[in-house]
Amino acid sequence: MQLKHSQLFLDSLYQPKKLAAYRIMPIGKVIQYVFLLITAMTVFSLGKFFNNEINQIFAYKEIEEFASDLKWLVYAISIVFLFVMNTLILFAKISVYAYAGQLFLKPMQRRGEYRQVWRTAAFAITWEVILSIILSFFAIPSIVSILLFIVVTMTILLMTLKKYPKMPQA
Template identity: 55%
Template sequence: MKISHMQLFIHSLTNPKKLGPYRILSIGKVMQYAFLMIALVTAFSFGQFINGGTDEIFSYSEIEQYAQDVQWIVYPIAIIFLFVLNTSIYFVKVSLFALAGQFFIKPMKRRGEYRQVWRTAVFASTWGTFITMFGNLFPISPTVATLISIFITMLFIIIALTKYPIEK
C-alpha cells in the first residue's frame, strides 16, 4: 500500500474510518509517522522553552550572568531532553490507547491483534496530540484538554475498529 505521510495525516484528522485499513501498513511507515508527530511536538515544546523557559529557569538575579554564559549549552541539552521525554510519553500513550482498544475488539465481534490496534492508535492519536500540544494556548485547564484528547482518540479507535474484519 503506497500512501504518503501527508495523506496519513489528513486521514488521521478527518476520516477515522480509513484508519482501520491502515492496520496492515508496514511498521516502518507507522514508525515514520509516529516520529514525525514526535518531532512536531518536540519543535513546539522547544519553541515554548525558548520563548519563556529560560526566563523561568534562570530567574534568580545572582545566576543571570552565569545563565548568559552557559545558555549555548542549555539549548542542545533541552532539545535532546525534550525529544527523549516526548518520545517516551508518546509511545506510552499510544500503547495504552491500543490496550484500551483491545477491550473493544471482542464485544464488537472483530478480529485484530494488539499490534494492529497499536498501529491504528498511532494514527488515531493525531487529534489528541494536537489538542495536548496547543491546549495551553486556550483558556481551558490541562485536565479538560487531556480528557478531550482521550475521548477523541478512543472515538477514532472505535470507529476504525468497525473496519476490522468480522470475527468468524
C-alpha cells in the first residue's frame, strides 16, 4: 500500500471503510502520519504561545533585562518541550482509544487485534487534532472541548470498527 500522507489525511476525515482497510498498514507509515499530526499541533500551539505567553513571561522589566540575551534559549526549549509533550499526550490518547475500541469489538461481533485497532484509532484521532487547533482560537471551556473530542473520535472509531470483518460463526 503506497499511500501518500495527504491521501491518508483525506481518507481519515470521511472514509471509515478505507480506515478499516488501513488496519493492516505497516506501523511505520501510521507512526509517520501521527508525527505529522503532532507537528501540526505543535506549530499551531507555538504560534499561540509566541503571540501570547512569551510576552507575559518578559513583562517584568528586571526579567526582560536579564533574559534579553536568553530569549532564543526560551524559544528553543519551549519548542522541544511542546513537541515532546504533544507526542506523549497524542500517543497516550491513541492507546486509550484503541483499548476502548478493543472493548467494543466483541459485542459488535467483529474480528480484530489491539494493534489493528491502534492503527485505526491513530487515523480516527485526526478530527480531534483539527478541532483542537480550531477551538484553540475560541474561549471554550476545556471540559466541553474534551467531551466533544471524545464523542467525535469514538464515533469515527466505532463507524470504522463496523467495517472490520465479522467473527466466524462457531
